[in-house]
């Protein structure tokens with residue numbers, strides 16, 4: 001069985017937004033209950049984690065922004081953005097999220113574990129270089145990617161972002177770099193407004209921001225088709241050394257914020273797909289980070305399906321039924337736009 005670490009932390013549960021906010025501890029409580037009752041937690045391998053350091057966070061965030069978030073520490077409530085706030089422990093929770101992912105990738109590189117899933121709150125992919133946004137304080141996936149490049153000597157990191165929202169923060173942080181290939185499939189137009197086919201990267205990074213803006217109501221077959229026809233050929237040309245997955249689950253068919261139709265089985269198939277890419281191109285080096293996903297009653301079932309896939313308890317089919325896809329136009333437009341940089 002694969003050696004999987006599920007990285008949790010009491011701080012992830014302690015981070016609080018105002019009452020009624022969709023990004024609430026119940027998201028995680030439900031996940032942890034299901035992982036316990038299904039006995040999946042017993043099949044995982046614990047690793048030691050630590051908070052990310054200031055040096056690590058400022059690989060991607062500005063020092064004044066880091067200090068601003070640090071300043072919220074110990075204060076009952078700090079509003080950072082229209083929908084983003086911090087409580088007494090949010091700064092520490094955000095450090096634990098980035099640190100948890102850094103420790104995960106270190107343990108994967110040293111072969112102590114095969115893979116990890118970091119169940120972080122607050123999430124990260126909307127956090128920009130110098131500001132909080134969209135429930136996110138520090139951009140964990142960007143911090144981990146920068147750590148892999150700066151501290152581990154890697155030269156090509158692939159970030160796969162299947163959250164229903166575009167990861168504006170991650171895109172912007174690596175916009176002019178060819179050392180990080182950022183792939184995002186997201187509902188568009190939608191929050192946060194970025195992620196169009198006009199945003200392709202800049203300078204050395206041109207072509208390395210791979211956006212697939214999608215209409216709403218796409219389902220499992222569509223996602224698999226986009227992964228097969230857009231992501232796979234690019235990954236075969238890019239040959240990443242590590243894959244980081246911004247695993248949001250708000251493209252779920254009954255998510256209160258998203259408008260997609262992906263099922264828990266669909267997320268399992270996407271998980272199998274990205275693990276196959278990692279196995280083929282980078283010795284299986286892959287780590288997962290929880291981003292969005294707001295159906296508090298069903299988050300556990302979705303994650304159970306994904307964890308069973310990671311552990312090879314289930315082996316899902318990664319093919320897709322062409323006749324049941326409606327994303328033909330999206331795929332064609334995306335391939336046409338990026339054909340200057342990649343062959344499809």
Ligand SMILES: [Zn+2]
Pocket residue numbers: 163164165248250291292293
């Ligand atoms: Zn989201």
